[in-house]
Amino acid sequence: MQFLELLMLITLPLVGAFFLLLVNGNENRIKDNSYYVGILISISTFIASFYSCSKIYVANSDFNLFPVYYLKSFNVSIKFGMNLLTSIFTNIISFLTIVSVFLSKKSIKMHLREYLILILLLEFFFLCGVCARDLFVFFVSFFCISFILFFQISFWGIEKRVNTANKFILYSLLGNACLLTAFFIIYQHLGSLDFDVLKNALLPKIPRNIVLILFVGAAFFFFPVFPVHFGLMDCFTEAPSPTRILISGGYTKLMLYFFIQVGISIIGDDFIQSSNVLINVLCISMFFASVIALNNKDIRRFTGTLHLVQNTMILIGFFCLTMESIKGSLFFVLSQAISMPIFLIAMGAYYEKFGYSFSETNLLKKYPVLSSLIFLSGLNLLGFPPLPNFLGQFLIVQACFKVHPVSAFFIYLSIIFLLVSFYKIFAPVLLGKEQKSIEVEENLNLYEKIASMIVICGIIYLTINPECFFCIIRRVVDPLFE
Numbered sequence: 001m002q003f004l005e006l007l008m009l010i011t012l013p014l015v016g017a018f019f020l021l022l023v024n025g026n027e028n029r030i031k032d033n034s035y036y037v038g039i040l041i042s043i044s045t046f047i048a049s050f051y052s053c054s055k056i057y058v059a060n061s062d063f064n065l066f067p068v069y070y071l072k073s074f075n076v077s078i079k080f081g082m083n084l085l086t087s088i089f090t091n092i093i094s095f096l097t098i099v100s101v102f103l104s105k106k107s108i109k110m111h112l113r114e115y116l117i118l119i120l121l122l123e124f125f126f127l128c129g130v131c132a133r134d135l136f137v138f139f140v141s142f143f144c145i146s147f148i149l150f151f152q153i154s155f156w157g158i159e160k161r162v163n164t165a166n167k168f169i170l171y172s173l174l175g176n177a178c179l180l181t182a183f184f185i186i187y188q189h190l191g192s193l194d195f196d197v198l199k200n201a202l203l204p205k206i207p208r209n210i211v212l213i214l215f216v217g218a219a220f221f222f223f224p225v226f227p228v229h230f231g232l233m234d235c236f237t238e239a240p241s242p243t244r245i246l247i248s249g250g251y252t253k254l255m256l257y258f259f260i261q262v263g264i265s266i267i268g269d270d271f272i273q274s275s276n277v278l279i280n281v282l283c284i285s286m287f288f289a290s291v292i293a294l295n296n297k298d299i300r301r302f303t304g305t306l307h308l309v310q311n312t313m314i315l316i317g318f319f320c321l322t323m324e325s326i327k328g329s330l331f332f333v334l335s336q337a338i339s340m341p342i343f344l345i346a347m348g349a350y351y352e353k354f355g356y357s358f359s360e361t362n363l364l365k366k367y368p369v370l371s372s373l374i375f376l377s378g379l380n381l382l383g384f385p386p387l388p389n390f391l392g393q394f395l396i397v398q399a400c401f402k403v404h405p406v407s408a409f410f411i412y413l414s415i416i417f418l419l420v421s422f423y424k425i426f427a428p429v430l431l432g433k434e435q436k437s438i439e440v441e442e443n444l445n446l447y448e449k450i451a452s453m454i455v456i457c458g459i460i461y462l463t464i465n466p467e468c469f470f471c472i473i474r475r476v477v478d479p480l481f482e
Contacts (some may be wrong), residue, residue, distance in 0.1 A: 005055075006080060009048045010131060011088065013097075013123040016041030020117045031105075034113035038101040041120060045127075046094035053087035071380050079194065085476045088330070089130040089257050092337045094451060095180035096249040099124045099341040100242035106361065107241045107348060108156060115156055122148050126250050130257055135183045135193035138258065144181065145251060146172035149243060151237075157238045164238040171232065175221030182214035186266065199265040212267050212274060219255045223311040226285040226292075236304030241348045248307050249337045259318055264480065278319045279400065283407035286312040290414035293421040299347065302425055306381060309414055310336060310389075316411070317396035320403060328395025330473045331466070335388035336381070338458050343377035346370055373456070376461065378426060380459055382418055388462040 016037060023033045050475075079319060100119055108115045127143035146169065154165040187193055190201050203211060219225070224232045235247055286309050293305040309330070317329035349370055376387075385394035395417070401408035462469065 004130065004393045005048070005052055005190060006082060009052060010080065010124070010127045012041060012048060013120040013127070014043045017117045017120040017124070020113055020120070020282065023113060031112045034116050035105045038104070038116040038120065039098070042098045042101045042123070044095065045123065046091070046098055049087065049090040051095045052082060053084070053091055053472075056082065056084050056087050057475070070267065073140070078137050080128070080131045080137070081133045082131060084472065085257070085261055086130050088334070088472065088476065090127055091299060092128045092253075092334065093130070093250050094121060096245050096337060099345075100245050102239075102372060103242045103245070103348065106439075111155070115152065115240075115242075118148050118152055119246075122246060122250075126246075126254075129254060131286065135186065135195075135198075135262075139179055139183055142254060143176055145254075146176065149239075149247065149251065152243045153235060153239045156240045156243070158240070159238060160234070160239050162305075164234040168232065168235055171221050171224070172353075175218045177212045178218035178221070182211045182218070185211055185214075195262050198262055203237070203266065208267060211273040215259070215267065216274075219259070222255045223252055223315055224308065225282065225312050225315065226289040226308060233301075233304045236307060237298070237300040241344050245341050245344055248340050250303065251312055252307075253333050256314060256318060256333065260326065260330075260476070260480070271331065275319045275321055276404070279316055279404050279407055281406070282312050282316045282319065283400075286316070286414045287410040289372070290417035290421075294417055296421060297425065299350075299425060302421060303343070303347065305421075306418060307340075309399030309418060310381070313396055313411065316400060316407075317392075320396070320399040322399045322403075323477055324395050325399030326477050326480070327473050328392045328399065329468065330476065331469060332389060332396070334469055335392055335421060335462060338462065339377050339380040339389060342373060342456065342459070343381055346373035350374065357393065374426065376459070378422055382422055383415065384419070386463055388459060388466060391466055 019037055019041075020034055023037065025033065054472050097119065101116060102121065104112060104115055124142045125141045125148070129138050129145065132138040132141060150165050150169040150172070153161055153168060157164055183193060185207050186198070186203065189203055189207050190197060192198070192201075198211075202208075213337075232247065232252065239247065247300055289305055289309050289312065293302060293309070296302040296305060314329045314332050317325040317332065380387040380389050383389040396412050397408055400411060
C-alpha cells in the first residue's frame with residue numbers, strides 16, 4: 001500500500017502530461033480542456049501529498065517510514081522514499097503547481113497545452129528530486145528541472161526572454177557542474193550515492209573540504225546569492241508569472257532541502273568550522289543586494305531583489321547551524337511559499353492594467369482589493385511584524401546575533417533598506433495622484449479574487465497560529481541535534 005501511495009504521488013503529474021497530449025479539438029476547446037486537466041491533476045497531487053504528510057506525522061515516522069524500492073540498471077541504484085521533511089517540500093511544490101496552473105490560463109496567451117505539459121513535467125521532476133534517496137536521482141531531477149525552466153523562459157518569456165533564458169541555463173549549468181563534481185568525489189571515495197550509506201560514512205579530510213566548497217558554490221548559484229545572482233535575477237522580470245512562482249518557491253529551495261536532508265551528514269564538522277566565514281560573506285552579500293534595491297524603480301526588479309535578499313537570509317539561517325535558525329529557515333520557506341504567489345497574482349493584475357512602468361496610479365482609490373493584496377502580501381514578504389515571515393526572520397536574526405553580532409547588524413540594515421525601498425516604490429503607486437488618462441475596465445476577475453482571499457486567509461491563520469507549522473518543523477529539525 002505504501003508503495004502505491006508513493007508511486008501515485010510521483011507519477012500523477014506524468015500521467016497528467018500524457019493526458020494533455022491526447023486533448024484535441026479547436027483552439028479554444030484545447031485551451032479549456034487542457035486547463036481543466038491541469039487543475040484536476042495538480043489538485044489530485046496535492047491531496048496525495050497532504051495525505052502522505054498526515055500519515056507520516058501521525059505515525060511519528062523516521063527516514064524509513066516508506067520502504068525504499070530499487071531499480072538496478074548499469075550498476076546504479078535508484079531509490080525513492082519519504083520522510084517528514086520530504087512531505088513538507090512535496091506539499092509546497094504541489095501547492096505552487098496548483099497556483100501556477102491556475103494563473104497560466106490568464107498569463108499564457110498561446111500554446112497553453114504545451115506550457116501546462118511542461119508545468120506538470122516540472123512537478124514530476126520536483127517530486128522525484130525531493131523523494132530521491134540517491135544522489136544520482138537527485139542530480140538528474142535537478143538537471144531536468146533546469147532545462148524545463150529554460151524552455152519556459154525561452155518560449156513564454158516577456159521581452160528579453162532569450163537573453164534571460166541563456167543566462168539562466170548558464171548559471172544553472174555552473175551550479176549543476178559543482179554538484180556533479182562533488183557527487184563524483186563522494187562516489188570515488190565511498191563507492192555509493194545512497195543516502196543511508198552517506199549518513200553513516202565519513203569522507204577523508206581533503207575530499208570533504210573540496211566537497212564542502214563545491215556544495216557552497218552550488219548553493220550560491222541556485223539560491224542565488226549576490227554577486228552570482230544574475231542568472232535568476234532577470235527571471236523575475238522576464239519569466240511568465242507561473243514560472244516565477246515555481247522558481248521562487250521550488251527551484252531555489254531545493255539546495256536547502258538537500259543540505260538538511262543529507263548535506264550535513266556528508267560534510268560533518270567542516271560545516272561548523274567554515275560557517276563563520278560563510279555567514280559573514282552572506283551578510284555582506286545581503287547588505288549590498290538591499291542597497292541595490294534602494295535604487296530600483298522597476299517593480300519587477302524590486303521583486304527579484306527582494307527574493308534574492310530573502311534567499312540569502314534563509315541560507316544564513318541554515319549556516320548558523322543552530323536549532324532555532326534552521327527552524328526559522330524552514331518556516332520562512334513555508335511562509336514565502338504562501339505569500340509569494342499572492343504577491344505575484346496581484347502584481348500580474350497591476351502589470352496587465354498599467355504596464356511595467358513606474359507611475360503614480362492612486363491604486364488604493366481605484367482598486368481597493370488589488371491594492372490591499374499588493375500591500376499585505378508585500379509587507380508579509382518583507383517580514384513586517386506580526387505577519388508570518390517576521391517570525392522566520394526573527395529566529396534567523398536572533399541566532400545570527402548570538403554568534404555574529406556584527407553580521408546581524410548588516411541583516412538589520414538590509415531589512416530596513418528593503419522597507420524603505422518598498423515605501424519608495426509602492427507609496428506613489430498606491431497613494432499617488434490619480435491619472436485621468438489611464439482607463440481600465442475591470443478589477444481582479446472572480447477566480448483571482450477567490451484564490452487571493454483563500455491565500456490571505458492562510459496568511460492570517462498562520463499569523464494567529466504559527467504553531468500549526470512549527471509542530472511539524474520541530475519534528476524535522478530536533479533529530480538533527482540529538
